[in-house]
Amino acid sequence: MTAARLTVDPRSAIGPVRRRLFGGFVEHLGRHVYDGIYEPGHPAADDQGFRGDVLELVRELGVSTIRYPGGNFVSGFRWEDSVGPRQQRPRRLDLAWHSTETNEVGLHEFADWLDKAGSDLMLAVNLGTRGTLEAIDLLEYANVPGGSTLSQRRIDNGRAAPFDVRVWCLGNEMDGPWQLGHRSADDYGELAARTAKGMRQLDPSIELVVCGSSGANMPTFGHWERVVLEHTYDDVDMISCHAYYQERDGDIDSFLASAVDMDRFIEAVVATADHVGAARGSSKRIDISFDEWNVWYIDRVASVKPTAIDDWPVAPRLLEDVYSVLDAVVFGGLLISLLKHADRVASASLAQLVNVIAPIMTEPGGPAWRQTTFFPFAITSRLARGTAVRVPIEAPTIATAVYGEVSAVDAVATHDADSGATAIFAVHRGRDEPVELMIDVSGLGEVEVVESHLLHDDDPSAQNTLDDHDRVRPGTVPTRLVDGILHVTLPPVAWAAVALRRR
Structure with a gap:
């Protein structure tokens, strides 16, 4: 057995753990909305058609702010289609996912669902095929209490109080050639700046997210961020990051080290x-909205997406990845990366939530269940409170083809000074033997272990499926606390969380 030494000291603070770090993402894509959160006639459906079993799992997951309605979908979306009497709403062809959008679930219905889920709304505006005026109109409809035609229209449609949306995304992945309305960094930056200024004239209190790169592997990465921020720096609060990871060509070691890429991505954007702020002589700081992240086997998309001009299905089965324990360990490592950058990552959205590359799966007329990735998110969201704390690590390394030598162990902690509660999150990337973590917690004073969680399986390919919902469940990890040293033994390919409290 190898060993690793870690130190948890609340004086090594990174930044506050903001609840928006545990956000989600719901896009009108595949079976996410229809047959996912919404299925009238299902035994668990409520009077609005929302599945109660899914709502229970969403609440258990602990998602805060949920980004909506896209995603690629938003670049062809006309928000007016999604409000008013359902029978009068148009059916539209969604070019992003080659599907038919019925608009049966729109802005009002989704806001009602969020109220039931206990989550907040984060809206994206269409800057692909629409522009500044449409964004301002949507903001007026959503946030103005009354006294105007658009606010009155909202009231007439059944919502007397404003939606009061606090965070707005200025388009989606506008650097991507696949995006409707794709444009250069200069063109997008100018449009985003005009739109941001107009929206702030209406509601100065909102927070705005400008589009960053769709991934660190984009050929324009870095250049895109610089140019866009040169246009928008004074007008926005955050810039977005998007990243997805998958095992490629059997390279498991590099896949297990995916969080190394996320670390570098965040630090490069920061x-x-x-740099842009310094060049402008500005004291303002731009934070990051990591509003799309997950494990996604994106190479499988082309084989299932409809393409024929006479084939526009409603809610086809798209991007329904089934996740393994290996995937969930990588996923837990990505959560650690987000917490390690809590000083600059102000918001994050797991993409996505139900059925579509999701921690929750459903079957029409049947059950809803937790995927393996559900567990690290739900546990971290519940335990991470207060301030993120840097955890120095001395550990063996593993060789990876993509990232070189990386630590076999990664970890972060959170500490709530008021309650004295501390949580430690760790991942073991090694595949050959266990590792003993010797964690110095003497800086916390007299503490005791109150709970522990271990995600591991002797078969890293184990999954939860329709036929076996509970094949994978978290267990506990044995702990010993002796003279201020917490001993935790992690098996190969494992994610763990340990919660402590003051005695």
Whole structure:
């Protein structure tokens, strides 16, 4: 057995753990909305057609702010289609996912669902095929209490109080050639700046997210962020990051080290944003909205997406990845990366929530169940409170083809000074033997272990499926606390969380 030494000291603070770090993402894509959160006639459906079993799992997952309605979908979306009497709403062809959008679930219905889920709304505006005026109109409809035609229209449609949306995304992945309305960094930056200024004239209190790169592997990465922020720096609060990871060509070691890429991605965007600010002589700081992240086997998309001009299905089965324990360990490592950058990552949205590359799966007329990735998110969301704390690590390394030598162990902690509660999150990337973590917690004073969780299976390919919902469940990890040293033994390919409290 190998060993690793870690130190948890609340004086090594990174930044506050903001609840928006545990956000989600619901896009009108595949079976996410229809047959996912919404299925009238299902035994568990409520009087609005929303599945109660799914709502229970969403609440258990602990998602805060949920980004909506896209995603690629938003770049062809006319928000007016999604409000008013359902029988009068148009059926539209969604070019992003080659599907038919019925608009049966729209802005009002989704806001009602969020109220039931206990989550907040984060809206994206269409800057692909529409522009500044449409974004301002949507903001007026959503946030103005009354006294105007658009606010009155909202009231007439059944919502007397404003939606009061606090965070708005200025388009989606506008650097991507696949995006409707794709444009250059200069063109998008100018449009985003005009739109941001107009929206702030209406509601100065909102927070705005400008589109960053769709991934660190984009050929325009870095250049895109610099140019866009040169246009928008004074008008926005955050810039977005998107990242998806998958095992490629059997390279499991590099896949297990995916969080190394997320670390570098965040740090590169922060450096670029700070460079733009310094060049402008600005004291303002731009934060990051990591509003799409997950494990996604994106190479499978082309084989299932409809393409024929006479084939526009409603809610086809798209992007329904089934996740393994290996995937969930990588996923837990990505959560650690987000917490390690809590000083600059102000918001994050797991993409997505139900059925579509999701922690929750459903079957029409049948059950809803937790995927393996459900567990690290739900546990971290519940336990991470207060301030994120840097955890220095001395550990063996593993060789990866993509990232070189990386630590076999990664970890972060959170500490709530008021309650004295501390949580430690760790991942073991090694595949050959266990590792003993010797964690110095003496800086916390007299503490005791109150709960522990371990995600591991002797078969890393184990999954939860329709036929076996509970094949994978978290267990506990044995712990010993001796003279201020917490001993935790992690098996190969494992994610763990340990919660402590003051005695």
